[in-house]
Amino acid sequence: MKICIVGAGYVGLTASVALARSGHQVITVEKDKSRLNRLRQGVSTIYEPGVNDLLRAEEVKGKLTFTDTLVDGLADAQIAMVAVGTPSLSDGRIDLTAINEVCQEIACIARSRLIVVMKSTVPPGTGKRLCERFFSSCPADIRYVSNPEFLREGSALHDWYHPDRIVVGSSDLGAAKDVLTLYEDIEAPKLVVSVASAELAKYASNAFLATKISFINEVANLCELVGADIEEVAAALGQDSRIGHKFLKAGIGYGGSCFPKDTKALDYVSSFNGYTFSVLKAVIEVNVRQRIRAVHKLSLTLGGLGNKRIAVLGLAFKPETDDVREAPALDIINYLVSEGATVTAYDPVACENARKHLAQGVLICEDPYDATRGCQAILVATEWDEFTTLDWSRVKQQMREPFLVFDGRNCLDAERLRSLGFLYIGVGRGYGLARVTAE
Numbered sequence: 001m002k003i004c005i006v007g008a009g010y011v012g013l014t015a016s017v018a019l020a021r022s023g024h025q026v027i028t029v030e031k032d033k034s035r036l037n038r039l040r041q042g043v044s045t046i047y048e049p050g051v052n053d054l055l056r057a058e059e060v061k062g063k064l065t066f067t068d069t070l071v072d073g074l075a076d077a078q079i080a081m082v083a084v085g086t087p088s089l090s091d092g093r094i095d096l097t098a099i100n101e102v103c104q105e106i107a108c109i110a111r112s113r114l115i116v117v118m119k120s121t122v123p124p125g126t127g128k129r130l131c132e133r134f135f136s137s138c139p140a141d142i143r144y145v146s147n148p149e150f151l152r153e154g155s156a157l158h159d160w161y162h163p164d165r166i167v168v169g170s171s172d173l174g175a176a177k178d179v180l181t182l183y184e185d186i187e188a189p190k191l192v193v194s195v196a197s198a199e200l201a202k203y204a205s206n207a208f209l210a211t212k213i214s215f216i217n218e219v220a221n222l223c224e225l226v227g228a229d230i231e232e233v234a235a236a237l238g239q240d241s242r243i244g245h246k247f248l249k250a251g252i253g254y255g256g257s258c259f260p261k262d263t264k265a266l267d268y269v270s271s272f273n274g275y276t277f278s279v280l281k282a283v284i285e286v287n288v289r290q291r292i293r294a295v296h297k298l299s300l301t302l303g304g305l306g307n308k309r310i311a312v313l314g315l316a317f318k319p320e321t322d323d324v325r326e327a328p329a330l331d332i333i334n335y336l337v338s339e340g341a342t343v344t345a346y347d348p349v350a351c352e353n354a355r356k357h358l359a360q361g362v363l364i365c366e367d368p369y370d371a372t373r374g375c376q377a378i379l380v381a382t383e384w385d386e387f388t389t390l391d392w393s394r395v396k397q398q399m400r401e402p403f404l405v406f407d408g409r410n411c412l413d414a415e416r417l418r419s420l421g422f423l424y425i426g427v428g429r430g431y432g433l434a435r436v437t438a439e
């Protein structure tokens with residue numbers, strides 16, 4: 001099939017290289033000139049394992065090209081896949097400006113039969129409104145399909161080829177079937193549903209995963225009060241196949257471009273429709289509190305934050321990405337600075353992206369040993385392998401008392417660190433605030 005993909009962000013570029021590799025003829029529209037130039041030279045604009053290699057290979061084969069105009073992109077295309085940004089507004093609403101502009105342009109340009117596939121995450125009801133506003137009055141035969149993505153950053157290509165399900169929402173069964181042919185080479189349950197159901201399925205999936213995280217974080221907080229260990233509790237919980245082990249990792253909370261935005265947007269959509277989604281509100285609140293709680297724990301253990309030197313290891317919202325959007329580390333660093341602490345920070349790949357979000361005076365270091373030199377406390381905010389395999393004896397030698405390591409992702413070997421003389425605290429690791437402060 002000839003596919004025009006609009007937008008070369010995480011979703012658009014992953015879809016572009018994957019669909020080209022599946023044998024489709026793909027042309028991707030990227031309006032930003034410098035990104036376009038890099039893509040045309042075979043250089044990926046996102047940090048995503050495997051994407052760069054596929055990009056080069058498919059460009060060389062001529063299966064994937066890039067343009068900056070929709071007119072070029074849509075020429076001969078049978079499918080227009082929309083993958084542009086849907087940022088959050090301060091009240092939780094989704095800013096649909098880019099979606100509206102692209103759909104309006106497609107409606108103006110399209111001359112023959114075209115299927116518009118919505119890949120961007122848009123609130124339930126959006127597809128219906130887009131059809132009413134732009135496509136139903138369009139002289140070309142435009143059919144609309146919602147086809148949400150469930151890709152994780154850092155493993156987007158793997159998730160593309162091994163999805164748990166493919167969801168296609170449309171009121172036109174023929175269009176839905178045509179879109180499913182894009183995934184002929186992928187083995188997964190394929191669900192054809194209504195547009196609104198597909199849209200809500202995407203939000204509900206992310207909200208449910210976020211719920212698991214906030215739930216386990218609350219259990220972890222309780223562990224600290226009753227002397228239980230969240231790793232043991234989660235292992236026992238996850239053994240129940242109805243619950244499962246995934247997304248039961250306690251820590252300083254979820255971040256990224258999806259969970260924070262999607263939970264707030266779903267809360268807004270619920271309220272807008274006259275419904276109070278109480279569980280979701282609690283999930284969001286717990287996630288905010290978890291960051292503040294981290295600062296509180298550091299403060300209690302250090303006897304205040306004024307003039308304390310704290311190293312934060314990890315700035316990305318999770319490992320294997322340079323994405324710092326809504327990363328817990330950034331909020332925590334800025335709280336620490338406003339409480340008078342001196343903060344040094346290090347991340348294997350996200351330093352540049354983080355810089356503009358950090359308070360003045362935060363020193364970003366070239367390596368973890370520089371970052372931790374002379375500090376009284378370390379917060380591990382992202383579970384990069386580099387931190388689990390750090391030479392912790394070396395770190396200890398150059399730190400100052402009380403040699404505090406706050407493992408915000410429960411990724412370190414607690415017993416080993418304690419045996420090296422660190423004051424180790426994690427999240428819910430049977431080592432409550434009461435015990436820490438008593439020592």
Ligand code: UGA
Nearest residue numbers: 149150151152153213247248249253254255256258317318
């Ligand atoms: C998430 C979903 O997992 C994808 O299915 C979805 O397609 C994507 O959002 C999206 O909507 O585009 P992603 O944001 O890449 O993917 O990251 P996740 O791996 O889901 O992690 C999100 C956050 O949750 C991270 O900050 C991570 O540290 C945190 N997390 C995850 C926990 O705190 N505990 C866990 O057990 C799991």
